[in-house]
Amino acid sequence: MSEWEEIGIGELATFRNGAGIKQEYFSDRGVKLARVSDFTDDSIDISKCNFVSKEHAIKWKSHFLNEGDVVVATVGSWPPNWSSAVGKVIRIPKALGDLIQNQNTCCIIPDNTKLDNRFLFYILRTIEFRWFAGNSAGGSANQARLPVAKLKQFKTLLPPLPEQKAIAHILGKLDDKIELNRQMNQTLEAMAQALFKSWFVDFDPVLDNTLAAGNDIPNELLEMAEKRALVPHSKKLISKAPELAAKFPSSFVFNETLGKWIPEGWEVKSVENAIHVNPSVSIKKGEVRKYVDMKALPTSGYSIDGFIEKGYSGGAKFKQGDVLLARITPCLENGKTAIVDFLKSDEAGFGSTEFIILRGKNQIKTPFVACLARFEAFVNHCIQNMVGSSGRQRVQNSCFNSYFLALPDHELLKKFDLLSKPNFNKITDNSNEIETLTQLRDMLLPELISGRVRVKEEIL
Known part of the structure; x- marks a missing residue:
């Protein structure tokens, strides 16, 4: 790796601080705001983001983030609480829509003739950068601040651009698989939750049976019944699994404890019981x-x-x-x-x-x-x-x-477990694979970034 040059990242990129947006511009909807508190391990949790109204967001158009942008937290704590530490780095993923870079962050935009964007991300994921960020930050552990002037001084060994891309490709493939498993787990959980709600909260199969039998629908359930009537017959349990659907009742009774209508024959129990x-x-x-x-x-x-x-x-x-x-x-x-x-x-x-x-x-x-x-x-x-x-x-x-x-009776509870268990088993398998892939990535990262392990450019 003798041909690798040690160079400060300040010579390889431009640096943009986040926008100082006051709370008075926050809104219930509009453009999402990327704050340090919304950073995850390597991305951002958009479900927690505040919004800036669209009419005001246009003022900060120059601070909009793009897919792949590398963003560093310039304010935060220092170990042992690395989850909110100064110097934490994320990379903006796909399909987030408009996103404004908030204050206390720095977006590093590499000169793509010298520095690959994803290689930059992995440089900043090394333990060397973590310690650099902590040792360069001023203030206290509760409110440490990393000046951009200091950030620019971080030095790294820089391989030729094709080799940077090859290194980033290897590490990126591992991260892509980790993210795919996470998304798959979200889908599997959502499927299980949807079945739980359909059977035990909305009582969809019971509504379908009641409608099919022509039995009376309680007034309180008429709106739900009208919605079920609009669902294509082919998508209902009564069509997809008639034998299973037949195990659900076809009428409702009013339960005083719950204060609502429930399937006839079902038992009401407290969670404790x-x-x-x-x-x-x-x-x-x-x-x-x-x-x-x-x-x-x-x-x-x-x-x-x-x-x-x-x-x-x-x-x-x-x-x-x-x-x-x-x-x-x-x-x-x-x-x-x-x-x-x-x-x-x-x-x-x-x-x-x-x-x-x-x-x-x-x-x-x-x-x-x-x-x-x-x-x-x-x-x-x-x-x-x-x-x-x-x-x-x-x-x-x-x-x-x-x-x-x-x-319901034990037979339907047993059936729910039978249908849902494969989802949870797969979630566990995916999570175990995520852990294995994460360990592999974290082991390879310092070896590849330092040049102790070399890759061929042809890997792309």
Whole structure:
């Protein structure tokens, strides 16, 4: 690698600070605003973005971000909280629509005759840049700031442009597969959630049967029935799986506990009676077990982001297949939920005291519990029943006595598990592959960027 030149990135790119947009310009809709707080590990969570009204956004047209742009957080904390650290770098993915670069960020735009855009991204993902950013930042750990003048001084070994592209191609293929798996998991989860809502909340198969039988529809359900009548017959369960559809009732009864109409013959149970809440698990003090902290719970998907092993000294205890639900604000509102899928069948683990452990009972299995834990009405019920001081409010176990479920017989619950389980198994497989690919990428990154491992330009 003797032909690689060490050079400051300030000589290879232009640097653009984000726009200082006041809160008075925020809106319920319009153009999304890319803030440091919305950065994920390597991208941006657009579901959390604020909006700037379109009429005002035009003022910051020069700060609009494009697909592939590399953006660095110039304000933030410094380790151990790397998730919000100064120097964190993301790359804008496809299909985000219009997006404005906010203040406390710097967009680095490479001279494409000298520096490949994706190679730049990987340069800034190295541990060398992380330490450079932290050591070059001023201020405090709570509000460290990386001046752009300092950012420009970061030096890197620069291979010829074709080799840059070849390196970026290898690392990019791994990242592309990681992202594909993430998207697939989102789709699989959405499919399971849609089936849960259709069967146990909207009662679609029961409405279809009632309409087909010509039975009376309660006034409260007329609007839903009219919508079901518009659904093509070929897309209904009564057409796709008539034997399964026949297991659903064809009429409704009014339930006083729920205060609404439910399928005839279905049983109403509180969550506490339907599933196990914080079930008993035996772990002796000092026993070394797998431990999960709150940071490891995802806000989307169900995969736990790693664990450590340590001696048990207290905390929520769980087993394989249990669902972990955050009980404290703002973790619950942010959607922190996970499925335990890394233990042996006879193994127990433990985690944060701020976890609620949910486990299936009888024919209610993990897929049902996982869907319930992410069901909006159930989560809102938990949020509304939090108690405690502002910022430290917690869900009380008593709230599970007052949330009720309309449940069919065991045969339909078993069928739901049979249909949904492959989705969750595939989610676990994809998540395991993501972990393997991430480790491979992180192992290759420093070797390729430093030139210790060389690639042929012909790889493209």
